[in-house]
Amino acid sequence: MNDHSSQWIDSGLTCCDVTGRASEYLEDRLSTLTKIWIGFHLASCAGCRAYVMQISLLRDTMGLLPKQFPSSINRLRLRRRFAAVHPF
Numbered sequence: 001m002n003d004h005s006s007q008w009i010d011s012g013l014t015c016c017d018v019t020g021r022a023s024e025y026l027e028d029r030l031s032t033l034t035k036i037w038i039g040f041h042l043a044s045c046a047g048c049r050a051y052v053m054q055i056s057l058l059r060d061t062m063g064l065l066p067k068q069f070p071s072s073i074n075r076l077r078l079r080r081r082f083a084a085v086h087p088f
Contacts, residue, residue: 013041018048022055 018041024030025038042049070078 013037015041015045015048018042018045019051022052023059025052026056026059 018025018038021030021034021038025035028035030038042052069075
């Protein structure tokens with residue numbers, strides 16, 4: 001995947017722009033115009049199209065996994081480790 005603009009229409013979006021917004025695109029959290037420009041880019045860029053399809057598959061698969069939460073003691077351990085690495 002190269003960092004290029006769409007071959008059909010110059011949307012001003014590059015591969016980096018499109019891949020950086022893939023999740024927002026899939027979750028329909030972008031303006032209509034931005035979605036259109038990304039659609040134009042995806043229509044002419046096989047690399048970005050494959051990337052967005054992979055992100056979509058990953059997102060859908062993750063949604064099928066059971067929701068598990070750490071126990072209270074493990075949450076406390078995780079908080080302590082996080083605080084040790086990222087002091088405020």
